[in-house]
Amino acid sequence: MSNWYLSALCVLSICSGPVAWAEEFITPPMVSIPAGEFMMGTIGGDPASQPIHEVSVEAFQLAKYPVTVAEFRYFAKDTNFSPDATCNDFIDKEGLRGPTHIGTGRWDKHRYSHSDYQPVTCIFLTTAKAYAKWLSQKTGTSYRLPSEQEWEYAARAGTTSRFFWGDDPTGAQACEYGNVADFTGESVNNQLYGLSNVGFVGLSPCEDGEAYNAIVGQYKANPFGLHDMTGNVLQMVNSCYSDKGYQPDTSAFQEKNQCEFYGLRGSNWHYPARPHTFRGRAKREGWNVSADIGFRLAADKAPATSDDSHFTAALKQAQQQRLSEKDNLLMTPLFGHIVQLGETRYQLRWQPVTDKRVTRYDIYQSVYPQAHLMGGFYQHQYTKLTQVDSSQSSLELDAVANGTSFLLVAANDEQSSLPSAPLLIPHPPVITDIPGKLEMQNVASLNGVALYRAAPTETRPERYYVFKTNPVTAQEKVSMTFLVKVEESGEYQLSYQGRTFQEGTFFTLWNGATLLAEISYERQAENTTNQHSVYLEKGQHSLQLQVMREGFDRWMLAGLEFTLQQPIATGDE
Structure with a gap:
């Protein structure tokens, strides 16, 4: 990894001083979005993004870029905005911390800061709306946050594919259009934290040159001329969120007691490219601000007068400077x-x-x-x-x-x-005797999931397990194959060590094309369920476990055990 990125992870006071212009504010470059209709949402995948439905959108204006630190500085100075440095900007070998984590960052100085032309983050929705109101008063143009419908319509820009550049099944094109989890982020995270997205949240198989928050506008625009609609930071919208799918009144921003969560759209540098139907969320109360969430402005009408030439010229200079600092990663053999x-x-x-x-x-x-x-x-x-x-x-x-x-x-x-x-250099496959326990290290094949090892402790021996964080946008089928030798035909009690966020069906068990059992999970069972009966015939078999999750989930499976309950006599026994 080139040293440029490691040295660039410094604070603004060292790397890039505040922008100093004579103006009292910066007028954001806006794009005219034409009126139209589109099909919002998706048929499969995340239940929160369903049902697919037709939406009509009036013509409006949307900012070309997310609001930057440079723009926000004027607001902070004029309103004496000076929050405590508690923004969640923490990352380690386990990845990003959860939404209640108290970090050490602020909007102007956090772990990922290196330029005034990165998106402003580390602020609440109320602050983003206060900024829009302040800028409206300064300019005479009524700025606001876009609704969720406006955001998705603008992101799609007349296209019907998963991304505005196409369906891109492997995600290899994503780095041309946004700052996503990629080879660059993987390399930097490897060196700084020993963190890898392999087997965790995944990564797009490409190189975008940025590991964390990027200067806006570095990647190709969508057909409407909007930048950073994919990747970089998530963007707040002025709409409620429901994990039960689109509600009759998602465009209106309701009262607190009716709207526990507000919507986030787009994606960020921590995850592979997400389709435009992806819906994120943030809690109105109880969650901390984060260094990977920003916003962009909308307006009903174009400003009567607008001069963004200073900002545009300075942004271009910052982009060119950043580009000149970068080296491509070394080629992988x-x-x-x-x-x-x-x-x-x-x-x-x-x-x-x-x-x-x-x-x-x-x-x-x-x-x-x-x-x-x-x-x-x-x-x-x-x-x-x-x-x-x-x-x-x-x-x-x-x-x-x-x-x-x-x-x-x-x-x-x-x-x-x-x-x-x-x-x-392969080894002979392990054949497990049943009755007995299927140990995860003896798996014959794994698809769609990774194996992990827990080192031995004073109270527990070495243990292997499979673990997966399932993103809301995927319905990837996970499978594990074990080779077994069943001693006697009969009914077996199956117990397993595992857990998942979701109750109900956890995995299915197959012998070739024959479904043997559908195994459920219940939290009160304390991660081990012993209530499943499976009929197995004597002989050697290939048993396959299949896991299929809908919506966000994080699950683990450490082993299965089969205990003979009732043998079945056969003619040769």
Whole structure:
């Protein structure tokens, strides 16, 4: 990782002084949004974004960018706005903290600050509305926050795909249009916190050049000419939120007792690109302000007079300065494979990268047999074995055990690339006897979820488990396959160690195309449910668990145990 980003994570007083112009305010550049109709919401996915329904929108004005720190400074100075430094700007190896966390940031100085041209964050909805009212008084134009309907209509900009640039099933195009969780953020988080989005919230497979809050307008605009409608920071809207879906009066901002949550739209740098139907929320009371939530202004009519030339010129200069500071990440080695030379002798081979900055390749070897299935920061599961000069594209290894895997990392003295895909020397599959327990480290295959390891303690042995944070916009099917040998045909009691935010059906159990059981979760069962009966036939089988979540969820599964309750006699027994 280039040192520019690490050195840029400094406070405004060091990196970028306040903007000093003669004006008493900054008139925001606005975009004229034409009247029209569109289908709002989605058919599947998050229940909060349903049902899909037709919405008519009157012509209005929407700011080209989210409100920046530079613009907000005038308001803060004029109104003596000086809140305590408690904004939630905390991140560590576990990711962002929850909405009640008390951090150390303010709107003008927080962990992600490096420019006055980043979106202003760390403020409540009431402050954003106070800013709009203040600017209205200064300019004579009635500024406000957009409604949720206006925001989605403007974000879509006449398109009907998941994103205004297309459906983009892999998310690889997202970095052209916004600051999202990507390779840049993954690299910076790896170095600063040992944090990885792999197996956690995921990342878009591209490089956008920013890990946290970015200067506005750095990415391509949508067809209406609006920037940062995807990524960077979430944006407050003047509409209520309900997790039960769109309500009859979501456009009106109701009283507190009728509107516990207000809406957030767009996405931010912490998550992969989210479709325009995504609805976030923030609590009107009881939650702290956050350094990843901002806002943009709307107006019913275009300003009678507007001069944003100073702001536009200064913003362009800030964008160019930021661009000049950036280096692309080192290229990740691709197309690696393993060739067996003898019983325990192997050769790693890979395609040399074309990045001239690379001076060596670091070779990492797995610490645990199932490291190739694990999520989290790769150096928690792999240790550096050796390094070779960049002129080499192979390495011979002796006395390598089955189940060992390797990662390739391109590097120089200043930075390292992200790791390659694991190169695995497979081991024979583990067949579990039933009656018995299915241990997660013995899984034959994993799809859509990552494996984790809990180190042994004085009171608990080493434990493996699968864990997933399920975003509201996904309905990804997770599957786990185990190979088993059933000793006797009969009814088995299935118990499991696991938990989920959602009660009801947790996972289904299959033997090939045959559904064996639908397993539920109840909180009062204290993370272990023993009330499921499953019929298993004698012999070797491939059992598959499938998990399908709707809406936000965070779940964990640490093991299943089968106990024979009633054997079934057969002719050969």
